[in-house]
Amino acid sequence: MRVLFSAGLGMPAALRLVLLARELQAAGHEVRFSCPARARHRVVRAGLVPVLAGPQQFSRAWRPDLVVHDPLCPDSTAMAAESGVPTIGYLPYAHPPLSPPPTVWIDPCPPLLRERPEPDAWQVRCDAYESPGQPAPWLTELSLLPRVCITGVPTGTRPEDRRRAQLFHRVAEGVENLGLQLLVLTGDDHPWSVVLQGSVVVVHGGDEGIVYAAARYGVSQLVLPAGEEERRAGKRLEQAGIGRCLTDDELAGASSMLRLRFHIAELVNGGRVLPAAARLGRTVAGMPPPAELVPGIEALLRRQGK
Template sequence: MRVFFSAGHGMPAALRLVLLARQMQAAGHEVRFSGPARARHRAARAGLVPVLAAPQRFSRAWRPDLVVHDPLSPPSAAMAAEAGVPTLAHLPHVHEPLTPHPTVWLDPCPPELRDRTEPDAWPVRPDAYELPPRPAPWLTELPLLPRVCVTGIPSGTRPRDRHRARLFHRVAEGVESLGLQLVVLKGDDHPWSVALRGSVVVVHGGDEGTVYAAARYGVSQLVLPAGEEEQRAGKLLERAGVGICLTDEDLAGTDSMLRLRFHLAELVNGGRVLPAAARLGTAVADMPPPASLVPGIEALARTRTR
């Protein structure tokens, strides 16, 4: 069977596709992977065959039996629709997916963090491919102090980016003022299996890749939302009792540092947040792993080719 994977610009979603593509390839199927240069590079390092041509052009020439695509990428959705074969896509967390919808949704979101459901979606654990990590030795050691990871600090030069970067740096100052161990992760492709195993809190902007990674490892979350959808993700974490969402208004005023320290202390030592995050981690671990999808995908392709 020929399976074509098409990723969009979001690296966390692309890494979930890379992991599933490896599972399909290991099952003996022909796999090709299309996406932006960074995603293609990671796919190649994962042992997959990257596609350099435009997805639609390659799909017409290669004629896949099944397409797995990113529902937030217009080229991926258009290519999958044109292929005329069964399609699968990961259901986004809070973003509205593009149309047309795939034949089957794959839902990597724990039920506790989902506010709308697709009844026929296939649940799957939100695992993502990681290169064999080579972290600094101190990152692999059991931390002597509670560790707080900060990620997603904006690096742009727009006024909004600079303002949000200052909020993240203020949080970092609050972490250090409480005597906690601070780890700042740059970029959007992290060795979560190493960084989060020794962490108690992860601070981020509300992107689904970090939400899922922290949930996977039972870590509480502090969200500084970049926009309405990221704020919605933060509110879902609050509803589940595993995190706190702080907007610009929450961090404004002369007493903002005092409030911030209170919230950080609550996440590190709080009576309900840490147990709730640990329970969520257990629930995520019990979700079906990506490898369990392979028989269903094979059956879907066989049914459509009869």
């Protein structure tokens, strides 16, 4: 069976697709992986073959039996729709996917966090591929202080980026004022299995990759949303009792730093949040890994006569 994977610009989605691609390749299927140029070195390091041409052009020439794609990427969705073969899409966390729908949805979202479940979706654990290598020693050292991890600080020059970056800096200041260990990460390729197992709170902008990683390792979350979709994702975390979502408006005014320090202390010191996050981590650990999807995918192809 020939399987073409097609990922969009979002690195977390690409790294989830990599895990399933590796399992199908290990099962003896021929796999190719289309992704943006900046992700190709991760694909190669994972032992997969990257596609250098555009996904639509390559699909017409290679003629796959199955397409697994990122349903938030217009190019991937268009290519899957015109391929004429069964398609599989990973159901997004908060963003509405593009049309048309795939033959099968895969849902990596823990049920507690899914706002609108897809009844026939295949559940899978929200793992993501991590590049091999030895993590920096300071990440693995034990600390006597609770660690707060901050990631996704905006680096753009737009006024809204600068305002949100200032908000992240204020959070960092609040963490240090409380005497906690602060870890600020840049980029989009981190050993979450190491970083988050040593953290009690992760602060981020609502990106689904971080939401899933924190859920996987039972870490509470503080969301500083970039937009309406991220705000909805953050509010879903609040409803699930495992985090807080704070917007610019909620942190405005002279007393904002005091309120911010209160929210950070609340997340770090427990109450109902830390036990709820730990329970979610145990739930996620019990979900099916990507390898358990392989028999269902093979059965799907047999039903289609491939």
